[in-house]
Amino acid sequence: MIQKILIANRGEIALRIVRACRELGIKSLAVYSEADVQSLHVQLADEAICIGGPKSADSYLRADRIIAAAEIADVDAIHPGFGFLSENAEFAEQCESCNIKFIGPPAAAIRNMGDKAVAKETVKKAGVPVVPGSDGTVSNEEDAVKIAREIGYPVIIKAVAGGGGRGMRVAHNDISFAKEMRVASNEAEKAFGNGEVYIEKFVENPRHIEFQVLADSHGNVVHLGERDCSIQRRHQKLIEEAPSPFLIANPGLRKAMGDAAINATKAADYENAGTVEFLVDAKGDFYFIEMNTRIQVEHPVTEEVTGIDLIKQQILIANGEKLAFRQEDITFERHAIECRINAEDPARNFTPSPGTIGLYYSPGGHGVRVDSHAYSGYQIPPYYDSMIGKLICYGKTREIAVQRTYRALSEYLIRGIKTTIPLHKAIMQDPVFKEGKATTAYMEDFLNRTPNDMFD
Ligand code: ADP
Secondary structure (H helix, E strand, O other): OOOEEEEOOOHHHHHHHHHHHHHHOOEEEEEEEHHHOOOHHHHHOOEEEEEEOOOHHHOOOOHHHHHHHHHHHOOOEEEOOOOOOOOOHHHHHHHHHOOOEEOOOOHHHHHHHHOHHHHHHHHHHOOOOEOOEOOOOEOOHHHHHHHHHHHOOOEEEEEOOOOOOOOEEEEOOHHHHHHHHHHHHHHHHHHHOOOOEEEEEOOOOOEEEEEEEEEOOOOOEEEEEEEEEEEEEOOEEEEEEEOOHHHHOOHHHHHHHHHHHHHHHHHOOOOEEEEEEEEEOOOOOEEEEEEEOOOOOOHHHHHHHHOOOHHHHHHHHHOOOOOOOOHHHOOOOOEEEEEEEEOEEHHHOOEEOOEEOOOEEOOOOOOEEEEEOOOOOOEEOOOOOOEEEEEEEEEOOHHHHHHHHHHHHHHOEEOOOOOOHHHHHHHHOOHHHHOOOOOOOHHHHHHHHOOHHHHO
8 A cells, every 4th residue: 555655746746645645544755956945845744855956957847856756755646737757758767667556557658659640540549539640650851841741731739748739830831831840849859858840730720628537457447537638828828727618519519529538548558547639620520639648737627526536536546446437437517627827927918027925815705725835925937937826716607617717716815926817717708718719820820919018
């Protein structure tokens, strides 16, 4: 039985894992960088060990130091959270070879799904529809242009190692193709140390709809419904909700996509929590784009709709336990919306706004959940991503969830830094969003037609 877990992460997700451990009666060990001494996860975990300097490369990405800390503190398992080492197959292997359980899928599944071209091939064989595109990676520019022409413009050039919307470029003709391919490859080389790219048909104005899955070590696989993450800026999610407004009106499509998500999970020989991501076009045709082999930022909306604690499920699965429910036992009772609260200035092109939070008061009341590591006097270090919390509001219907989100956003008091709160408030009042009509093209359009001073 797992008795102590090292949390190889920081910020709100580290805190979220501390909370799950405490409820399960499991001890938690925080590891932290010198910049995070004052962080809440460090203060609330049972034990804490400093593993290095402020930069991620000197701390949260140092597998050797994390495993050394695990050995010193005698932990049985490591939860990687998201980002950092969470999708690093070598790290998962190193943990297992030191007899420490990695709370996530087996290394082979991380590796296969981590290469997006291999992932597409794998699920395609299991009958899951994928976006038409190149068979695997393309390297030679001349051949690549031919393939792009065959697929038909517009196409999207994507990094096989991609994540967080980086290494992705759209091309509309032969001339822009060569340039965009070079840009995508260079960006991917810099971000992931792997410049390999592949080509896909660019699906116009799609919705991003993803399915949360859970797979135990006994061969049981279930899905926990979908999340609609179409509200994105530069391919990065800003608002997520469950269920998807598009699928509320298309229950048949939901069933087909849920079955496809389960087939993809089985084809990947998957274990633990994962997300199968699809694009859905206006006609209702859907295409697999990738599988994320970790817990995701937006997992709370699924928790609030199903009542299932996903972090606890991850720990129980890692402990070798059978899922305690079957597909037919999972119910979807509510509508939930998550807003990412980032320390960024939406009125000034989303420039990061690190600094010290003077006063911090977060909303509460019926149907409101705040997952955040922020507090009055907290200094936001400039070394990491800008997300300082997530506001999750839920209610019986989508309309209630939208009204509640607006109400909760209006209660926030955060002094000293700029945040995305005014942007979220404007979106909650926008008729296109309220009608549930947003696609991935929404944000660009919304920002173009909304005066900047609305976000001040
Ligand atoms: P990442 O791993 O970097 O997040 P994804 O493959 O998940 O990249 O894609 C992120 C987003 O990029 C999608 O939600 C969608 O908005 C856009 N996108 C990706 N592939 C396509 C495509 N073939 N057509 C249109 N948009 C796409």
